Amino acid sequence: MAGKAKRKTSASASPSSSVPSRELVFSIKTSKGMKRSLRQTNSRKRPKAKQKIDAKKPKKPPTAFFYFLEDFRKEFQEQNPDVKSMRDIGKACGEKWKTMTYEEKVQYYDVATQKRAEFDMAMAEYNKKMENGEFEETDEESDFDE
DNA sequence: GAGATGATTGTTACT
């Protein structure tokens, strides 16, 4: 296990240090709600929630919020067995998420950041294969000989 | 009965 921290991205968590003050450059600004607003304005177009089975393209890793959801959901169900759907939980989770402090959220951000690193590598490999022509994802000219 | 949806925020890719 020698330091495998090969991330050169801005994240560079550098957890090896005691990290008294995790200098994470997360852009947690108050300018949130904007994106959602746009989506809502345009109406979230969701043709199908069914995820496609694109084994070639690396799926997007769950965000910090989702990790928090996973943990929060368990506790939430215990405290609120009446609540069932994830929708209700999501609302409660989102509300609490906003109340959470940076330090509390940073835990999940850190996990998400690592996942992002893997995703980045997976994407790099995916792109690399693409160059090799392993996959013909691009529907430029599917008619090869037909 | 089986498929689709809705709700939450965050991240990513594309234009």
Added chain:
DNA sequence: AGTAACAATCATCTC
């Protein structure tokens, strides 16, 4: 630079 779409999950809804 900004927007559109998708990531997990499951009760509920629709046909």
